[in-house]
Amino acid sequence: MDTEPSWDFYRSFLTVLRQGSLSAAARELGLTQPTIGRHIDALEQAVGAELFTRSSNGLLPTDMALDLQPYAETLATTADAFLRTASSRRDKVEGTVRISASEVIGIEVLPPIIADLQDAYPGLQVELSASDALEDLMNREADIAVRMTEPQQDALLARRIGDIPLGFHAHRRYLERHGAPQTMADLAGHRIIGFDRQTAYIRMMRKLYPAVDELAAAFRTSNHLAHLAAIRAGIGIGICQTGLARPNHDLVHILADEFEMRLGTWVVMHESLRTSPRCRVTFDALVDGLLSYIKSCRGTRA
Amino acid sequence: MDTEPSWDFYRSFLTVLRQGSLSAAARELGLTQPTIGRHIDALEQAVGAELFTRSSNGLLPTDMALDLQPYAETLATTADAFLRTASSRRDKVEGTVRISASEVIGIEVLPPIIADLQDAYPGLQVELSASDALEDLMNREADIAVRMTEPQQDALLARRIGDIPLGFHAHRRYLERHGAPQTMADLAGHRIIGFDRQTAYIRMMRKLYPAVDELAAAFRTSNHLAHLAAIRAGIGIGICQTGLARPNHDLVHILADEFEMRLGTWVVMHESLRTSPRCRVTFDALVDGLLSYIKSCRGTRA
DNA sequence: CGGTATCCATATAATTATGTATAGCGATGG
DNA sequence: CCATCGCTATACATAATTATATGGATACCG
Numbered sequence: 001m002d003t004e005p006s007w008d009f010y011r012s013f014l015t016v017l018r019q020g021s022l023s024a025a026a027r028e029l030g031l032t033q034p035t036i037g038r039h040i041d042a043l044e045q046a047v048g049a050e051l052f053t054r055s056s057n058g059l060l061p062t063d064m065a066l067d068l069q070p071y072a073e074t075l076a077t078t079a080d081a082f083l084r085t086a087s088s089r090r091d092k093v094e095g096t097v098r099i100s101a102s103e104v105i106g107i108e109v110l111p112p113i114i115a116d117l118q119d120a121y122p123g124l125q126v127e128l129s130a131s132d133a134l135e136d137l138m139n140r141e142a143d144i145a146v147r148m149t150e151p152q153q154d155a156l157l158a159r160r161i162g163d164i165p166l167g168f169h170a171h172r173r174y175l176e177r178h179g180a181p182q183t184m185a186d187l188a189g190h191r192i193i194g195f196d197r198q199t200a201y202i203r204m205m206r207k208l209y210p211a212v213d214e215l216a217a218a219f220r221t222s223n224h225l226a227h228l229a230a231i232r233a234g235i236g237i238g239i240c241q242t243g244l245a246r247p248n249h250d251l252v253h254i255l256a257d258e259f260e261m262r263l264g265t266w267v268v269m270h271e272s273l274r275t276s277p278r279c280r281v282t283f284d285a286l287v288d289g290l291l292s293y294i295k296s297c298r299g300t301r302a
Numbered sequence: 303m304d305t306e307p308s309w310d311f312y313r314s315f316l317t318v319l320r321q322g323s324l325s326a327a328a329r330e331l332g333l334t335q336p337t338i339g340r341h342i343d344a345l346e347q348a349v350g351a352e353l354f355t356r357s358s359n360g361l362l363p364t365d366m367a368l369d370l371q372p373y374a375e376t377l378a379t380t381a382d383a384f385l386r387t388a389s390s391r392r393d394k395v396e397g398t399v400r401i402s403a404s405e406v407i408g409i410e411v412l413p414p415i416i417a418d419l420q421d422a423y424p425g426l427q428v429e430l431s432a433s434d435a436l437e438d439l440m441n442r443e444a445d446i447a448v449r450m451t452e453p454q455q456d457a458l459l460a461r462r463i464g465d466i467p468l469g470f471h472a473h474r475r476y477l478e479r480h481g482a483p484q485t486m487a488d489l490a491g492h493r494i495i496g497f498d499r500q501t502a503y504i505r506m507m508r509k510l511y512p513a514v515d516e517l518a519a520a521f522r523t524s525n526h527l528a529h530l531a532a533i534r535a536g537i538g539i540g541i542c543q544t545g546l547a548r549p550n551h552d553l554v555h556i557l558a559d560e561f562e563m564r565l566g567t568w569v570v571m572h573e574s575l576r577t578s579p580r581c582r583v584t585f586d587a588l589v590d591g592l593l594s595y596i597k598s599c600r601g602t603r604a
Numbered sequence: 605c606g607g608t609a610t611c612c613a614t615a616t617a618a619t620t621a622t623g624t625a626t627a628g629c630g631a632t633g634g
Numbered sequence: 635c636c637a638t639c640g641c642t643a644t645a646c647a648t649a650a651t652t653a654t655a656t657g658g659a660t661a662c663c664g
Binding site: 605606607608609610611612613614615616617618619620621622623624625626627628629630631632633634 | 635636637638639640641642643644645646647648649650651652653654655656657658659660661662663664
Binding site: 334336340357359 | 623624629
């Protein structure tokens with residue numbers, strides 16, 4: 001290798017890959033099309049491989065370029081994390097903290113917790129990545145994560161919150177029309193909201209309650225938020241966190257004695273962020289907020 | 303934020319951090335001291351924080367800079383992985399593959415396996431990181447790893463090899479002088495080679511054989527290679543992989559019926575490297591080589 | 605079919621970043 | 635106590651990178 005290529009080339013490479021054309025990448029990066037073109041040329045020269053096939057309506061990535069995309073993505077998220085950390089003062093709670101959580105937690109549970117946190121620390125910005133694709137804390141894709149599985153890596157600081165209870169729920173309107181099932185067997189006569197895809201959590205349920213799996217579902221979705229929305233819309237009976245029944249009083253927890261499943265919950269942060277005030281404070285706020293959320297889950301039985 | 307800083311600044315930042323001065327960093331990168339100085343200035347400007355305190359004999363990193371170091375390290379290893387992947391042709395077995403393994407495995411077990419592999423594929427370069435600090439495959443710090451723990455992440459492709467058996471060993475010379483212990487209790491009268499630090503594997507032994515832990519060690523080291531060297535030098539009786547007794551015929555496996563511990567072993571690779579011929583071939587070679595190594599571990603009893 | 609809007613490639617001009625040379629500062633050693 | 639060495643900071647010339655401007659190719663649409 002003569003000399004290492006400029007790291008800026010990786011940025012240009014990734015942007016072209018995402019945007020699909022030199023021109024669009026140039027607009028994105030605030031540069032010009034010939035510049036990006038030269039970057040790609042130089043990178044291809046440096047690695048001795050063709051990365052894109054040029055055409056008059058854009059650049060088509062080669063298989064090699066697609067292989068390289070994850071590396072470039074990592075570079076981008078890491079550079080982002082670098083700036084996020086560097087741009088916040090070490091001695092004050094300010095700057096941006098990026099939180100990763102599942103969609104349901106991120107949308108139904110976290111907002112009030114974050115609101116209180118930001119009331120207390122006006123200089124604190126929060127980026128919430130509400131996605132079921134869990135982001136990698138080791139890669140610093142997020143600073144703090146709420147997870148339903150226990151993290152394995154030693155470098156991660158994890159705090160177990162407890163178990164979030166799940167149960168069958170239905171809208172009051174649905175129950176008024178169709179009656180409330182008293183036993184698991186009664187479910188057979190009801191409209192069931194089911195899951196579309198296999199996830200770890202569905203496999204767990206299948207193991208604990210094989211009967212549930214055999215119910216014919218009237219509405220299936222792989223999206224947990226859509227599942228919840230279906231319950232709230234009165235489509236039928238589905239499973240959700242019992243804590244979500246409380247804020248919306250039209251949701252009723254049914255079969256509470258027959259069916260119980262719990263999701264272990266952890267708040268996780270990279271160990272090295274312990275000394276960062278903004279991460280520390282956010283971590284603590286999430287722990288406190290989720291603890292009281294779990295406490296509120298009790299006593300919502302029908 | 304006006305505009306994102308050049309990614310090259312991160313490289314200069316990291317090099318200054320590692321080298322301790324602008325001048326040394328400039329030499330390392332093939333640039334000049336004023337250039338590196340300007341990069342650091344620009345980065346400090348961009349993030350609005352002081353990263354180094356300048357002195358006449360170098361640059362001293364601030365706490366902030368030390369916080370940022372891991373991010374910069376990740377950038378460097380990822381850029382490296384990018385080049386490694388990009389510089390090898392997709393259709394041929396050539397280019398560099400980086401293997402991570404423990405010191406003992408990397409030094410005592412892998413070399414002959416790698417030799418055979420490279421005989422078969424002359425264009426294949428191998429980088430071996432023989433370190434007990436396990437490198438992160440998610441971060442692409444290595445392409446393939448030999449691990450003694452089962453990997454958790456879904457994105458990793460893991461192949462279980464089996465269990466590597468461990469046992470007490472001593473040099474023939476030591477046994478001629480001091481006699482061979484026939485029972486675990488006999489160990490008390492012998493010179494024992496022990497471990498210095500707590501590791502997962504020591505905790506496991508402590509659990510299975512609490513008696514072993516109470517033996518007074520005549521020689522302690524936290525380095526497994528040094529431990530092995532001590533056994534080979536005839537210092538006393540210590541624990542090592544039974545497979546290591548074979549190539550060196552002066553090493554004798556003792557108390558084989560009294561003591562047995564096994565280390566589960568996996569070869570692990572990032573799932574996305576499956577399509578890369580060089581990684582695929584290396585992965586398979588490691589699997590085959592380690593399988594036959596484990597097979598060779600049997601039948602070496604004294 | 606002509607008009608328009610993309611896109612990439614190339615040549616040239618402007619800007620920016622880099623290297624060279626030098627001065628100044630502090631530590632080290634005879 | 636001065637010479638030396640290594641470091642950073644600055645000034646200036648130069649090289650490298652970038653933006654601008656233009657041409658050619660392709661797709662889309664009325």
